[in-house]
Amino acid sequence: MPQPIYLDHNATTPLHPEVKRVVVEMLEVFGNPSSLHTFGREARERVDAARAKVAALVHARPEEVVFTGSGSEANNTVLSLLRCTKETCRCVLGSRRGLVTTAIEHPCVLETAKFLRRLGHPVTFLGVDRQGRIDLEALRAALTPEVGLVSIMTANNEIGTIQDILAAARLAHEVGALFHTDAVQAAGKIPVDVAAWEVDFLTLSAHKIYGPKGVGALVVRGNMPICPLILGGHQEAGRRAGTENTIGIVAMGEAARQRQLEMAAEAPRLAALRDGLRRGILENIPDVIVNGHPEHTLPGTLNVSFLGVEGEAILLYLDAVGIAVSTGSACASGSLEPSHVIMALGVPVEYAHGSIRISLGRETTEKDIERMLVELPPIIAKLRAISSAYRRKP
Numbered sequence: 001m002p003q004p005i006y007l008d009h010n011a012t013t014p015l016h017p018e019v020k021r022v023v024v025e026m027l028e029v030f031g032n033p034s035s036l037h038t039f040g041r042e043a044r045e046r047v048d049a050a051r052a053k054v055a056a057l058v059h060a061r062p063e064e065v066v067f068t069g070s071g072s073e074a075n076n077t078v079l080s081l082l083r084c085t086k087e088t089c090r091c092v093l094g095s096r097r098g099l100v101t102t103a104i105e106h107p108c109v110l111e112t113a114k115f116l117r118r119l120g121h122p123v124t125f126l127g128v129d130r131q132g133r134i135d136l137e138a139l140r141a142a143l144t145p146e147v148g149l150v151s152i153m154t155a156n157n158e159i160g161t162i163q164d165i166l167a168a169a170r171l172a173h174e175v176g177a178l179f180h181t182d183a184v185q186a187a188g189k190i191p192v193d194v195a196a197w198e199v200d201f202l203t204l205s206a207h208k209i210y211g212p213k214g215v216g217a218l219v220v221r222g223n224m225p226i227c228p229l230i231l232g233g234h235q236e237a238g239r240r241a242g243t244e245n246t247i248g249i250v251a252m253g254e255a256a257r258q259r260q261l262e263m264a265a266e267a268p269r270l271a272a273l274r275d276g277l278r279r280g281i282l283e284n285i286p287d288v289i290v291n292g293h294p295e296h297t298l299p300g301t302l303n304v305s306f307l308g309v310e311g312e313a314i315l316l317y318l319d320a321v322g323i324a325v326s327t328g329s330a331c332a333s334g335s336l337e338p339s340h341v342i343m344a345l346g347v348p349v350e351y352a353h354g355s356i357r358i359s360l361g362r363e364t365t366e367k368d369i370e371r372m373l374v375e376l377p378p379i380i381a382k383l384r385a386i387s388s389a390y391r392r393k394p
């Protein structure tokens with residue numbers, strides 16, 4: 001079989017070769033960054049250098065970057081601030097307990113939001129249009145005086161749709177709410193700027209930008225006091241306890257630096273490959289819906305729904321010929337429900353079940369796309385030939 005082709009970069013990415021080099025180097029740097037001796041100071045210097053690199057990727061100041069154990073942890077940390085009260089801490093949200101978010105967030109935001117709702121917090125899930133964008137008027141209407149936090153992802157992991165973050169942040173600020181964006185998918189793919197976008201909190205994850213798994217960051221603008229989710233240590237300026245994941249953090253710094261070097265040239269290349277793939281699918285396969293926004297979208301993400309087939313079946317048939325794609329979020333696969341994102345778009349259910357996400361990355365080539373376009377049409381035809389759901393359609 002030819003070399004396997006990885007087209008699932010929104011689930012995770014392989015380590016960048018330079019990141020790999022840094023990881024190997026760091027295996028020898030074992031000092032605890034909190035130690036005052038030479039071993040500790042060397043680790044501290046490397047962590048701080050990484051902090052500056054991660055900050056640079058999103059135009060933050062280094063001291064605004066709080067390293068976490070994942071993007072999920074960063075998202076949990078910021079949403080959990082709504083649980084703070086005047087009695088528990090001097091945290092930023094005060095007595096405003098309400099959350100406004102969207103129906104298409106990553107599960108780590110959605111589930112945290114649902115948990116807050118069970119605790120009695122007022123929570124609004126904004127719907128999206130057919131292209132996956134929120135309605136800013138609906139956001140404005142949801143911004144009651146009790147809303148303390150608005151959390152809207154920059155770019156969606158399943159369909160790639162990008163929201164107007166500056167406009168949303170301004171609406172939140174008009175009523176005195178704070179604004180968070182999950183930029184895990186956007187960072188390193190499109191320019192991200194916490195200052196220009198006027199956001200208060202921003203989430204990053206290393207393994208989506210060719211860094212290692214198990215390390216992320218929460219950017220906290222203006223050094224607002226926040227409550228740690230993990231208690232018990234002064235690390236990260238008291239905002240996240242636990243001895244730092246020095247290897248992971250330094251690797252994330254290098255990953256961020258490489259993204260800054262590569263992103264500008266890579267984005268148009270991936271967009272062209274994605275456009276070619278979309279065209280090839282539409283020309284060679286009938287009864288297809290392309291999900292997402294035609295312009296406000298990530299360069300390398302393509303989500304398509306095929307009438308009358310199961311996305312999981314497509315995934316497995318493609319895997320059998322050495323091509324890795326996804327049915328949506330990696331976290332939702334395993335369940336046979338259509339993805340919450342595809343359903344929120346209003347895709348007809350007989351299409352929604354047949355959705356796959358193809359996400360390209362820095363090592364994707366023209367040849368990979370050509371092979372995908374050779375393999376996919378006969379797989380769809382084969383699955384439809386045995387599908388009662390398809391044959392019933394005219």
Ligand SMILES: *Cc1c(COP(=O)(O)O)cnc(C)c1O
Nearest residue numbers: 070071072106157184185205216
């Ligand atoms: C992957 C992802 C996360 C979670 O990040 P982890 O580091 O895997 O916990 C959060 N949000 C989005 C949009 C993601 O794609």
